[in-house]
Amino acid sequence: MNPVIKLEDIRKTYHTGEVDVHAVQGISLQILPGEFVAIMGASGSGKSTLMNLIGCLDRPTSGRYGLDDIDTSTLDRDALADIRNRKIGFIFQGFNLLSRTSALENVEMPMLYNHQHIQAQEQRERALHALELVGLSDRADHYPNQLSGGQQQRVAIARALVNQPALLLADEPTGNLDSQTSIEIMGVFQKLNSQGITIIMVTHELDIARYTKRTVVLRDGRVVTDDAVQNRLNAETELRNLREAHQAIKLTA
């Protein structure tokens, strides 16, 4: 099986003023289709920089990056934009939905920039289908300010899915959510992953990382550990436990 992501000795150096900041110092990494990877590390460990590089928002100073067998190291701005559109679905910590724009239109938005023209009717169907995958088809006409944080993040996930990318890239997707909603979102990810979608997620929360299949820990721009997750949590089970615990508190009180 060809890897979705193949990083070979990736380095990124920022030239800010007098000193050079070596944010990523030689990372080599392969991620296969169907994997669910958590990238962890303290702030300044280079995980955000790595995320931007994998997401084709930035280009490495040196090294080779193959995404779905395309060598992205040499592409220009416009070509990178097209790669992001076709191959990558982004999910952000702050949801980053367009305000005063309905959930459906938010989900349709990436298709506007698709190179093949998609009929308005098909756009709508695909967006509705994506919303259905995240369990929000009944909220299609709602505006972001009418949705809870968890619902907004589901809309963002639907938006990331709508162009059928090779890879979902989530940057601290649960950072702005309470613990129960966080588990719900991880449940969505686990469901999508079980359908074969590759997911890479940056997080600094250990218990959130335990819902993934593989954890890569960074420090000072280098990979420290890269292990399969032991005692993987299942979001559905955890949610049930959580509800029962709540129920118990209510009964005793």
Place this chain on the structure above:
Amino acid sequence: MRIFATLRTALRALRRNKMRTILTMLGMIIGVGAVIASVSITSGAKQQVEEQIASLGENMLLIFPGSFSSSGARLGWGNWHSLQLEDALAIQTQLQGVTAVSPENRTRTQIIAGNQNWNTSVQGESPEYLQIRQWPLAEGEMFDNQQVRTAAKVCVIGQTDVKELFPNEDPLGKMIRVRDVPCQIIGVLQSKGLSPMGQDQDDIVLVPYTTELKRINREDWVDTILVQAVSQAAMPIVQQEITDLLVQRHHLKPEGPRDFLVRSQEDIAQAASATATVMGGLLAGIAAVSLLVGGIGIMNIMLVSVTERTREIGIRMAVGARGGDILVQFLIEAVTLSIIGGGIGIASGMGISHLIASLTHWPTLTPIVWIGIASFSSAVIGVISGFYPAWKASKLDPIDALRYE
């Protein structure tokens, strides 16, 4: 890039901030409105002048008596009785391109009919006068050459005189007294309205020029000679021929000075519409300045909008919008602003000119071509003022834009 989707995005962005959109458009509305209103007013004025000039007559040349130097003192045009009846007859008989000639003498005097009296302009003319002036009769008939030869005591009167002297009766066949000459009314002119200089053209009594010269005024010179050329194209030639003929008849040196002046209708028209043109230029200048201000307003708001929506730009870029897509989006927004503003401006400019027309009775006219020019320049202003902000937006770095708070 799909234009319709982008257009929809732009419209939605404009709807989101209605007050700001309206205020920004106001610059364009005022600018374009001012252009359309000023153009309407000046072209209306110009058209009116042209119509009045045309009402003077068809292919008409006017010969005025000239200036004269008397012992070193130079008198202005018209102060010398240098035109003779014989000059008019010579022009009529000797020149090829002339179809009609009327020697004209004007007297302002009191006319009396019954117990009414009225001060009017009494003009001695030839029977061809009505043909030259393109002036039909309402009733009766014009005097003929026989009556000119006999200096008959007949006259043709204008509508103003009818109104003043014969308010409730048919003037035809009645007698009026011009000074001490009783004249029978044989014809009544149709109304011709005001002249380009604002004079009432209907306040007129026409008599045979012989009657005027021999009976009423007893003069032996002619005030003006009206000449009709055979066609528009023949006018410059006829003008030159008249000049040559009169130079010869008056025993003048060919290189001047002249004691007469030949003016064509076009000369008069140009002088009259020159004022309207200057006025129009002035108004158009003011309008152009307000358009410029409108454009600057759009650029200002677009710059604010780009800064405000940096994060949106970042999101769009993250999901795959190219720099060009962002550029087009903001450009369309600016052009939409300016075109809608321009459209409302055209409508309100026309509204204002109609209002002015109905309040002041100035004629106004909005030429179609100016509606086109106004629409086109609105679009151009939108592109020019929107380009820099849109370009700035398209050059944003997606990572920085996404982090922007």
